[in-house]
Amino acid sequence: MGPVSSSGSAFLIIGASVAAAAGYVALNRLPNEDGNARSAERGTAADNTAPEQSSNERTGPPARRRKREVERLRVRVIRRYPHATDAFTQGLLFEQGKLLESTGLRAQSTLREVELASGNVLRRTAVPDNLFAEGLAQVGGDLIQLTWQDEQALVYDRATFQLKKRHRYEGEGWGLCYDGKDLVMSDGTDQLTFRDPDSFAVRRRVSVTLEGQPARDLNELECVRGRVYANIWQREDIVAIDPQTGIVRAVIDARGLLKPEQRHHTDVLNGIAYDPKTKHFFLTGKLWPTLFEVEFVPE
Template structure:
């Protein structure tokens, strides 16, 4: 009897310990929608792959397609192209991000990242990258890259060396085809390719903490000759600039509960 009671007591302690060690449930995922504050013209020839507003107020856009890729500075008030430079040869441009007086630009399947001088838009060097390049943003002392899989990959902002990665999940399921990125206040906003969804990701654990449904942002008539939603730039406060590949417009928005 004494042995039985001791065994039961030990089992109770084990069960209690397991219960105490159980991870806390993930917080509920916010459901948001973009509320349009203003509309700007956007070049319908721009196959937008990256969009970012620098701290000094300069707006940059990276575009894709082999032999037609560009790095551009846009007028943030009108959307007009202020200046642009082509990527070398047939490189297929992808996401961009500003790091001080430099800009990093990914290429899709060419295996390199490009480092540009931001003021002159002069190409400084090409750095090897393993895997594909999709989206790119800067989060503090590291860069965050997407490659079309369910992972965010981290890079050193000086050398572009890969330093780690995290798997992205929504309600416990992998999130793939993560595309253009924007880092804001320690979180990563990401377009999901071939959809009208934008998600907010906690890069510490890869959990999606918010989903934005941007369906209908561009009306059906203008969407007929356009491609997918792709391009998100934080404007400060709680405002963002959204656009897409070959879209005729960009939208200044605020994310509000759906």
């Protein structure tokens, strides 16, 4: 993914939100990548090409091989909540009845605290310096917000939303979550980067694979109980990744959350948060009118 062109930047700056959303889509992805991702996810790679499998496992009993296959899940909607239709959602997390949300677009990016039940924005702060905000994670009393191509992570005080400091990094920033030890970051490729939560230094990287093929376009993330959940850009699929090996252990089909008549003026599904008390997930999308409380169940 090369840098955005100067004409593309101008378009993003002057465009209205929906037009800018379209520009973001057009500029941010090569057309064949989604096809690659799709073929990877629907790929027919034989089980024995999966890199995690030892020769014992390849030749092991059928029951054991089945256990190693990718689980196929779907979304069961539990509740629906209003979601601000000006929120070009790029990062989402849940904390004690409140959602914390990062919204994107150049010159429109925000950090928000949102009441779950009403969808009301309780607090919002404009992201500085015309940055394009992306993923969001909480580390202790801090919120860390990525930027798309600006190569800086903004660190805010969770209590006051005051900007405390910035970390620099190389490359694009898409999704972010914190697993209690590392910050996990996506950049729109099949790579996850694990970073020191204090210094933002790279600790390690892993390539994510689904049935032996690269799982590209990893976008918004959520770290949940030893898995990294990622929604796939321009898809309504979510993958559950083993962060040690990068192997996708489950694919969740999240299609059809919005009714066709609700799709007007909306962009892609983006935004995963998790409530450890209920073990429910929250899903929404860019400019979506609804946020969904869901659980993942077998297909």
